[in-house]
Amino acid sequence: MIRRLPPRDGEWIDRDASFSFLFEGEPVQAYGGDTITSALAASGRRTLARSFKYHRPRGILSLANHDANVLLETDTATNLRADVTAPEPGAHYRAVNTFGGLRHDAGRVLSLFAPVLPSGFYYKAFYRPRFLFPWWEKLIRHAAGLGRAKLDSISPRLPRRHVFCDLLVVGAGASGLAAARVAADAGANVVLVDEQARPGGSLNHLRAAEDSDGAWRRECLAALAEADNLTLVSGSYAAAFYADHCLPLVGADGITLVHARAVVLACGCYEQPAVFRNNDLPGVMQAGAAARLLRLYAVAPCTAGVLLAGTPGAYASALDLVEQGLALSAIVDIGSGAAAADRERARAAGVQVFEDAVPLEAIARGGELAGLRISAGSGRLHSTIDCDGLLMAVGQAPAAGLLVQAGGRLAWDGALGQPVPSALPPGVYAAGSLNGMQTFDARIADGAAAAAAALAACGITAPASAAPPRATGPLSHAHPIFPHARGKAFVDFDEDLTIDDLRTAVREGFDSAELMKRYSTIGMGPSQGKHANVNGLRILAELTGQEIGVVGATTPRPFVHPVPLAALAGRRLRRVWRTPLDAWHRAHGGVMHEAGTWQRPRCYGPGDHAAAVAREHAAVREQVALIDVSTLGKIEVFGADAEALLEYAYPCSFARLVDGMTRYVFMTDGGGTLIDDGVCARIAADHFYLTTTSSQAQNVLRLLELYAAELALDVALVERTFALGAINLAGPRSRAVLAALSDIDLAASTFPYLAWREGQLAGVDARVMRVGFVGELGYEIHVPASRTAAVWTALMAAGREHGIAPFGVDTQRLLRLEKGHVIVGHDTDGTTTPFEAGLGRAVAKSKPRHVGRHALAVLRERTRRTLAGFVTHHARAGEIADCLLVIEADRIAGRVTSVGTSPAVGAVIGLVMIEQELARPGRRIDIRLADGALVAAEIAPTPCYDADNARQALEEPGSAAATDATPGKAVVDEAESPVLGAYPQPAFSHVVCDGMRLARRAGARPEASSWLLDLAHLSARVVVGRGADAWLDAQGVTRPGTVQSACVQWGDGLVVRSHVDEYLLVAGSTGAPADTAARAAPGRHGEALVMTAERAHFALLGPAWEAILAELCAAPLGGAAPAWRAVRLAHCDVGLWCVAGAVPHWRVLASAADARYLFDVLAACLDEQGGALASAEELAALSGV
Amino acid sequence: MKYADFPLLGRRPFTEFSISGVLEPEPAELGEWTAARWVFERTSVPRERVEWWYHGASRLWFLVRRDTGSDTILAIEPARTGSRS
Structure with a gap:
C-alpha cells in the first residue's frame, strides 16, 4: 500500500481488517471501509477505467459518485460505481467497455477517429450515405457503451417499502444535521438521508475552520443517535421528488418511498472541474477528491501536486490538504480573487504560486498526467510544471435536481457565480450550500431556520430561528474554460464531450440549453450532468453572446441519479386467484391456464387436447359431467329497494321474476354497450342472488354500489364471489347423481328449468339453480368455499356409476357454442349492443328509467350488425380462428368471434359478428384465413343443437328416487x-x-x-x-x-x-x-x-x-x-x-x-x-x- | 405518489381507488342529442369538479371535490353511509 498515509483522526478505514481483491487480474490490498477506488488509489494506480467513446484512460475525478469515470464489472454485476462501492474480498473487478483489458484497450484507436465523430454524429452518419448505415450501427453498438448486461445472472428481489414521516431531510452535511437536530428536538418524526457511507457531508473531508476538530459534528451525531424519533439512512440517495412529497430513497437493499409532510433539501453542491486540454488525464482530479482520499482513506493523491485555484477559498483548502499530507508543489491561480495574505501563507508553506495564470494543457506520459503547461503573469510566460497530481478547485454547482422536480426555481446569482433557489413550493425548504450559504456557522443556522419553518408548516412548534444572509463572495470561478486550438478539452466526461462538440452543436443551430443537450448529449450520461451542465451552460453563453443567467438550464427530471432496474422492479408480485378446487384440478390432470386473474382448467389430460375435449363433450351430452364455475361473480342484493336497484342497473325486467325462479340478465353501460351477463335468482321479495361473468364480478359490484349511492337506495350488497364455490353438474344423468346426495326435491315438476332451490347437499348448505348454458339438464350448485372441494369429491363418487367426468373451460365453450349461447367479452367487444348480440327482445321497452335507456332506445332502430351462426365443411375449416375476417366483395363484412368443431353437427361451427343483410340462413360467406385464402361457410340458424330445448325436459330414470334419497348420506364433516x-x-x-x-x-x-x-x-x-x-x-x-x-x-x-x-x-x-x-x-x-x-x-x-x-x-x-x-x-x-x-x-x-x-x-x-x-x-x- | 385523507378510512394512496368520472346527474329532459351529450361528452378543461371515487377494499364510494387546475383535493365525503350513521 504504497500511497497509504499514517492513521489520522476521522478516517473511515479499519486498518485491522485487511483483505485483497482482484483488479484486472492483479491483486489489490484493501482495508475495511475502503471503496474500490480508494483501494486502487492506495495501490498507486491512477488509470482505473476507459472512457465511453474514445476509450481514453480515466481515473479519479470527484470520488463522490458525481462522475462515472470508474465503472467496473464482475461476473455477476455491471456498472458498479467504484467510487462508492465497497470491494468484496476475493472478488474480481474489471473495467467496463474495454477490448483486451484496461491497460491494452484496443479501443483507444477510436481517439484517432475523433474528427469524424463530432456531436450530432448519429444523425448525420445514419442519414447519408444510406448504404453505410449497417456498418456504422455495428461499429457504434460494438465500440460505445458501458457494462454488458449479465443475462445469466439472477437479479435480487428487492423490496420497496413505504415510510411516513413529518420531516424528511435530504443531505446529512452541516445544514442537514442542524435541521434534523432541531426537528428531532421538537419531537417530530424525522428521516435523514445521505448518499455517503457516513453522515457528515463535506464536514468529513473539508474541515471547516470553526469546527476544525470535528467536535460539533460528533456531538450532533451522538444526539441524533439518541433520538428515537429520527431515522438516519446512510448510503442511500434520494433519487426523485414526486407529488405529495414522495421521495424514493435508493440503497443497496432497494427503494424506500418516503412520504413526508415537509422536506428540507440540504443536498449541498457538486464540485466542478475546469475545462482545458487533456483535463481528463488520470491524475487530474477535483480538490474535493484529493481531500476525500487524504481524510477518509489516508491515501496520498500524488507525489507532486499542483492545485488549480479558481475561488477565494481555494488557498485555505490547499493548505488544509498540505497539513493532511498532500505533497503540493505549486498553486496555479486562474483568477481566484483570493486575498494577497492567502498567497503569502501558501508561499510561506513552501508552495510556489503562479498568479494570473492560464492552464494551456495537461501533459501526458504513458497516458497519465506528467505535467501542466501554463502561461502566467503579465508577460504570459509559458512554463511547464512537472506533477503527477492536478487538483482543480474552481467552484461548485448546487445539487438542485430535487428542488426543481419539487417545483422550485433557481436564479443565477452573479456575485456567487452559481444559481440559488428563488422560489420554493409549499412544504419544501432549501438549506446550506444549496441555498448559497458558505461558512460553517451560516450553514448550521440556515439548516435550523429551514427546519423551524418546515415544522411550523406541519403544525409542530419549534423555536423560531432566522435564516442567515447568503454568502456574498464568489463561490465559483466565472469561466474556468480554456479552449485549445488542438486537442480535447473535456466538458462531459461521461459522454466524452469536448468544447468542440458543443461548438459544433451551437454552430448547427442547437443553440439553447435544451437543444444543445439533446444534440450533443451533454448531461445525458450516467452522472446526469452533475459535473458537466454548468460548464456546458458557460460555453453556450459565451458562444451565443449571452449572460449565463439568461441562457437558462435544462430541466432535471427523475431520476437525479441512475436507479438499478432490480430496485425499480421491486419484488415483482403476480396476483393469482385460485378456486377452492384448484388443488383438485392440478392433482387430476387439469390443464390450467390463466383466465384473467383466475387459474382455470381448459380440459383434463392426459394426451391430446382435442381428444380430451371430445371425451369430456361426450360425457356431458351422453352421461353426466361437472365443471368448476367458482369464478363466476356472485352478489347478494338484499333490502327494500333491491328490486329497484336491479331495475335501474339492468335493461331487463324483473317484474315477472317470481320467488324460486331465475332469469338470464345482461348489463349495459350508459352508451348501451353490453358489459356483462349472468343469472339473477329471486330469493325473496327483497332478496336477489346475482351471478356475473368471471371477469366482471368486481366491476358489476362497483357499479351496483354506485347506483345504490346515486339513487340513495335502501339496499345491501354482499359480494360472495370468493366466499362461495360453484359447480355446474350437467348431462342427462345429472339429476340422478344429485338425487343421491341431496334432500332437495329434484322432480322436474317441482324443480323446473330456470328454478332455484336451497337444501342440503352432502350435508352442506347449498343453493342450486337449474341452468342450461351447456345445453343439457344441468344444476349450478353454490356452496361455501371451504366445503366446495368436499362437495365436488362427493359428486364424483356419487356419479361414478353414471360415468361422471370433470370437464374444462374449452369443452364448456364448445358445448355452449352448439347452443348458440353468447359469451360476453368474447363474442362481444367494447362496441357491441344487446341488439347485435341477439338479446334485443329482453331489453325492456316500458321501464321508465334504467342505465343506458336513452342509448338503447336509439340503438334499437339503428342496428346494422348481428351475431350469426355459421357452419362449414371446407377442407381448411380447422384453420378458422377467432377474429378472422369475413370478406364480402373485397371488403370487410364481419369477423369470427367463436369457432369450434361440433360433434353434434359433424362440422366446424362458429359465430360471426356480421352485417345484418348477410345474416340470412343459408347465405354463403367467405372467411379469410391468416394466409389470405378464403374459406367458404354458410350462415346457419342457432342453436344448432337441441333447438327446442327438449334436453331440459328429460325425465331420466332415477329422478323419481330423489325423494327417497337419504339426505346427508355422504356428509362432509371437514372443511x-x-x-x-x-x-x-x-x-x-x-x-x-x-x-x-x-x-x-x-x-x-x-x-x-x-x-x-x-x-x-x-x-x-x-x-x-x-x-x-x-x-x-x-x-x-x-x-x-x-x-x-x-x-x-x-x-x-x-x-x-x-x-x-x-x-x-x-x-x-x-x-x-x-x-x-x-x-x-x-x-x-x-x-x-x-x-x-x-x-x-x-x-x-x-x-x-x-x-x-x-x-x-x-x-x-x-x-x-x-x-x-x-x-x-x-x-x-x-x-x-x-x-x-x-x-x-x-x-x-x-x-x-x-x-x-x-x-x-x-x-x-x-x-x-x-x-x-x-x-x-x-x-x-x-x-x- | 399521491395521498389524501378520506373520511372513515384515513390517509390513503390514490392507487387504492378507481375513479369513475364527474358527478353529473341525469338531466330531467333528455332528447337524443342531450342524452348523447350526457352519456359521451367529457371535458378535461382544468376546473373544480366533483368526482366519484371508489375504494375497492371497503366497497365505499366517495364524492371528491377536486381542482384539476392546481391538482388539489378540496373536499371528500362518503357518497353513502346509510340512514343511521
Whole structure:
C-alpha cells in the first residue's frame, strides 16, 4: 500500500481488517471501509477505467459518485460505481467497455477517429450515405457503451417499502444535521438521508475552520443517535421528488418511498472541474477528491501536486490538504480573487504560486498526467510544471435536481457565480450550500431556520430561528474554460464531450440549453450532468453572446441519479386467484391456464387436447359431467329497494321474476354497450342472488354500489364471489347423481328449468339453480368455499356409476357454442349492443328509467350488425380462428368471434359478428384465413343443437328416487382452509382444528421470533340488512357506530361495521356474546341476513411484520392501534387489524381466492426476515389465547 | 405518489381507488342529442369538479371535490353511509 498515509483522526478505514481483491487480474490490498477506488488509489494506480467513446484512460475525478469515470464489472454485476462501492474480498473487478483489458484497450484507436465523430454524429452518419448505415450501427453498438448486461445472472428481489414521516431531510452535511437536530428536538418524526457511507457531508473531508476538530459534528451525531424519533439512512440517495412529497430513497437493499409532510433539501453542491486540454488525464482530479482520499482513506493523491485555484477559498483548502499530507508543489491561480495574505501563507508553506495564470494543457506520459503547461503573469510566460497530481478547485454547482422536480426555481446569482433557489413550493425548504450559504456557522443556522419553518408548516412548534444572509463572495470561478486550438478539452466526461462538440452543436443551430443537450448529449450520461451542465451552460453563453443567467438550464427530471432496474422492479408480485378446487384440478390432470386473474382448467389430460375435449363433450351430452364455475361473480342484493336497484342497473325486467325462479340478465353501460351477463335468482321479495361473468364480478359490484349511492337506495350488497364455490353438474344423468346426495326435491315438476332451490347437499348448505348454458339438464350448485372441494369429491363418487367426468373451460365453450349461447367479452367487444348480440327482445321497452335507456332506445332502430351462426365443411375449416375476417366483395363484412368443431353437427361451427343483410340462413360467406385464402361457410340458424330445448325436459330414470334419497348420506364433516394444497408433503402436514383442515409446517424454525399462521378455522359471519343492528343487539353484541374506521374487539375477536348496514364478525376465543354470534347459523332473521364469511384469515406475530407490512401496503397503518383498516395489501383488498392483549399481533382477512397467493407472498417475506410458519396450536401456545 | 385523507378510512394512496368520472346527474329532459351529450361528452378543461371515487377494499364510494387546475383535493365525503350513521 504504497500511497497509504499514517492513521489520522476521522478516517473511515479499519486498518485491522485487511483483505485483497482482484483488479484486472492483479491483486489489490484493501482495508475495511475502503471503496474500490480508494483501494486502487492506495495501490498507486491512477488509470482505473476507459472512457465511453474514445476509450481514453480515466481515473479519479470527484470520488463522490458525481462522475462515472470508474465503472467496473464482475461476473455477476455491471456498472458498479467504484467510487462508492465497497470491494468484496476475493472478488474480481474489471473495467467496463474495454477490448483486451484496461491497460491494452484496443479501443483507444477510436481517439484517432475523433474528427469524424463530432456531436450530432448519429444523425448525420445514419442519414447519408444510406448504404453505410449497417456498418456504422455495428461499429457504434460494438465500440460505445458501458457494462454488458449479465443475462445469466439472477437479479435480487428487492423490496420497496413505504415510510411516513413529518420531516424528511435530504443531505446529512452541516445544514442537514442542524435541521434534523432541531426537528428531532421538537419531537417530530424525522428521516435523514445521505448518499455517503457516513453522515457528515463535506464536514468529513473539508474541515471547516470553526469546527476544525470535528467536535460539533460528533456531538450532533451522538444526539441524533439518541433520538428515537429520527431515522438516519446512510448510503442511500434520494433519487426523485414526486407529488405529495414522495421521495424514493435508493440503497443497496432497494427503494424506500418516503412520504413526508415537509422536506428540507440540504443536498449541498457538486464540485466542478475546469475545462482545458487533456483535463481528463488520470491524475487530474477535483480538490474535493484529493481531500476525500487524504481524510477518509489516508491515501496520498500524488507525489507532486499542483492545485488549480479558481475561488477565494481555494488557498485555505490547499493548505488544509498540505497539513493532511498532500505533497503540493505549486498553486496555479486562474483568477481566484483570493486575498494577497492567502498567497503569502501558501508561499510561506513552501508552495510556489503562479498568479494570473492560464492552464494551456495537461501533459501526458504513458497516458497519465506528467505535467501542466501554463502561461502566467503579465508577460504570459509559458512554463511547464512537472506533477503527477492536478487538483482543480474552481467552484461548485448546487445539487438542485430535487428542488426543481419539487417545483422550485433557481436564479443565477452573479456575485456567487452559481444559481440559488428563488422560489420554493409549499412544504419544501432549501438549506446550506444549496441555498448559497458558505461558512460553517451560516450553514448550521440556515439548516435550523429551514427546519423551524418546515415544522411550523406541519403544525409542530419549534423555536423560531432566522435564516442567515447568503454568502456574498464568489463561490465559483466565472469561466474556468480554456479552449485549445488542438486537442480535447473535456466538458462531459461521461459522454466524452469536448468544447468542440458543443461548438459544433451551437454552430448547427442547437443553440439553447435544451437543444444543445439533446444534440450533443451533454448531461445525458450516467452522472446526469452533475459535473458537466454548468460548464456546458458557460460555453453556450459565451458562444451565443449571452449572460449565463439568461441562457437558462435544462430541466432535471427523475431520476437525479441512475436507479438499478432490480430496485425499480421491486419484488415483482403476480396476483393469482385460485378456486377452492384448484388443488383438485392440478392433482387430476387439469390443464390450467390463466383466465384473467383466475387459474382455470381448459380440459383434463392426459394426451391430446382435442381428444380430451371430445371425451369430456361426450360425457356431458351422453352421461353426466361437472365443471368448476367458482369464478363466476356472485352478489347478494338484499333490502327494500333491491328490486329497484336491479331495475335501474339492468335493461331487463324483473317484474315477472317470481320467488324460486331465475332469469338470464345482461348489463349495459350508459352508451348501451353490453358489459356483462349472468343469472339473477329471486330469493325473496327483497332478496336477489346475482351471478356475473368471471371477469366482471368486481366491476358489476362497483357499479351496483354506485347506483345504490346515486339513487340513495335502501339496499345491501354482499359480494360472495370468493366466499362461495360453484359447480355446474350437467348431462342427462345429472339429476340422478344429485338425487343421491341431496334432500332437495329434484322432480322436474317441482324443480323446473330456470328454478332455484336451497337444501342440503352432502350435508352442506347449498343453493342450486337449474341452468342450461351447456345445453343439457344441468344444476349450478353454490356452496361455501371451504366445503366446495368436499362437495365436488362427493359428486364424483356419487356419479361414478353414471360415468361422471370433470370437464374444462374449452369443452364448456364448445358445448355452449352448439347452443348458440353468447359469451360476453368474447363474442362481444367494447362496441357491441344487446341488439347485435341477439338479446334485443329482453331489453325492456316500458321501464321508465334504467342505465343506458336513452342509448338503447336509439340503438334499437339503428342496428346494422348481428351475431350469426355459421357452419362449414371446407377442407381448411380447422384453420378458422377467432377474429378472422369475413370478406364480402373485397371488403370487410364481419369477423369470427367463436369457432369450434361440433360433434353434434359433424362440422366446424362458429359465430360471426356480421352485417345484418348477410345474416340470412343459408347465405354463403367467405372467411379469410391468416394466409389470405378464403374459406367458404354458410350462415346457419342457432342453436344448432337441441333447438327446442327438449334436453331440459328429460325425465331420466332415477329422478323419481330423489325423494327417497337419504339426505346427508355422504356428509362432509371437514372443511378446508383456502391455503391447503399449496404445500406438498412432507414439509407440511395437515392438522384439523375446529373442523377445519389447516396446513402445518413441519419443523418450524425454533429460533424464529416472527410467525405466520393460517386461522381459516376461526368462524366469521357477515350480517347485512336494515335489521342487522337489531339482530346484533338481540345477540348482546356491542357494535361500532361508524362504518369502516371503528371496530369493537374482545379478546382476539372482532366486530366491524364493514359497510352501510353490514357487519363483519370474527370469532375469538373468550366466549363473549359476539363469539356466539360469529358462529350463528346462516340464514334470514327478519330484516337481517346472516352469512358465513368464508375468507382467508392470517395472524402475523412478531417484530418482522412491521417492515413487511410497510413494504406490501402503501397506506399508513398508523402503528399497532386496535382499529380496522380496509386496505390494499400486495395488490389484494384486505381487512387488517391489530389484536391487543398478551401478544399483540396483526390479523389479515382476505378473499379466499387470494389466500394462497397472499400466503405465499407473506411467507416469502417472512422467510427473508428469519420468521416461520406455524399452526394454530402454536399460536395458542405463543399468544396464550 | 399521491395521498389524501378520506373520511372513515384515513390517509390513503390514490392507487387504492378507481375513479369513475364527474358527478353529473341525469338531466330531467333528455332528447337524443342531450342524452348523447350526457352519456359521451367529457371535458378535461382544468376546473373544480366533483368526482366519484371508489375504494375497492371497503366497497365505499366517495364524492371528491377536486381542482384539476392546481391538482388539489378540496373536499371528500362518503357518497353513502346509510340512514343511521
